[in-house]
Amino acid sequence: MTILPSAASIPPATIRLRLPAAVDRHRIVWSYAVTVGVYHLIALLAVLPWFFSWTGVGLAIAGIYVFGGLGINLCFHRLLTHRGLVCPKWLEHGFAILGVCSMQDTPARWVAVHRRHHEHSDRQDDPHSPLAGFLWGHVGWMLVENRDLVRLGIYERYAKDILRDPFYRRLERTLLYPIIVVASWAVFFLGGFAASLLTGHGVETAARFGTGLLIWGVFVRIVLVWHITWSVNSLAHLWGYRNYETGERSRNNWFVAILTSGEGWHNNHHADARSARHGHRWWEIDLIFGFVCGLQAVGLAWDVCKPDRRAIARLVGKRPKP
DSSP states (O other): OEEOSBOTTOOGGGEEOOOOTTEEEEEEOHHHHHHHHHHHHHHGGGGSGGGOOHHHHHHHHHHIIIIIIIIIIIIIIIIIITOOOBOOHHHHHHHHHHHHTTTSOOHHHHHHHHHHHHHTTTBTTOTTOGGGOHHIIIIIHHHEEEGGGOHHHHHHHHOHHHHTSHHHHHHHHSSHHHHHHHHHHHHHHHHHHHHHHHTTOOHHHHHHHHHHHHIIIIIIHHHHHHHHHHHHHHGGGTSSBBSSOOSSOOOBOHHHHHHHTSTTBHHHHHHSTTOSOOOOSTTOOOHHHHHHHHHHHTTSOBSOOOOOHHHHHTTTTOOOBO
């Protein structure tokens, strides 16, 4: 494959990007690598019958939409990164806590990396373009050092507005982040333990049920939400159709859109990043935007950004491009 500095106007099959120049593949970011590895290993315990319950399965599935959908897709992405809507601070912070429970780093870090991605999308300085390798774009970019993503430097350029909020500063500078994470573990375990005791089971059965809910409701759910979020970075820059010429390789991927409740309409998003609505055609269902409309209807969201009507009008009768 030809190695080029930019992906603009070049089909994915003919290009492979170099890794960002600031990447040192020999320096592993152990905090991320160990966390990703340990969570996957604990999640595998879910295959043991001792920990199985349909309640746990239901919590894992519901958690994809509650923690991933509202915490990451709505709050971290559409609200904080792109300012596509405004919510009361108490509600915004509540959504942010759900995002923290998804273990995708602090809101400021998430926002900064994603804004850098939009600035350099599918070029060498993109932190996670899959044109540098599918696994690189999916997860590898987090596991090795990239000097361009050092917190102080990237925050100064991309996340100063986030850190003006005292709540987000505390997540960076105090133990609030790990306290929230550990508290979420306790909620799942103690909730299951107490529910089992109240229905007449013994301590051993209650401990097993609580542990099962912890594994399914926290670790399995977090691993699933990780891969669903990462699929936007990888799958939705390689496969799908395009409504807009955006100068990079973003795609509308229906499979990713289903998993993410609308984030998979990624070419639409890159064409109009601030818009809180990602589905532009009638069949491009966007459940997250539907939730935003619900918030707006009851007065809990305002200044909701929508796509340019003239751009959408031009899509009528126009066939999507491969």
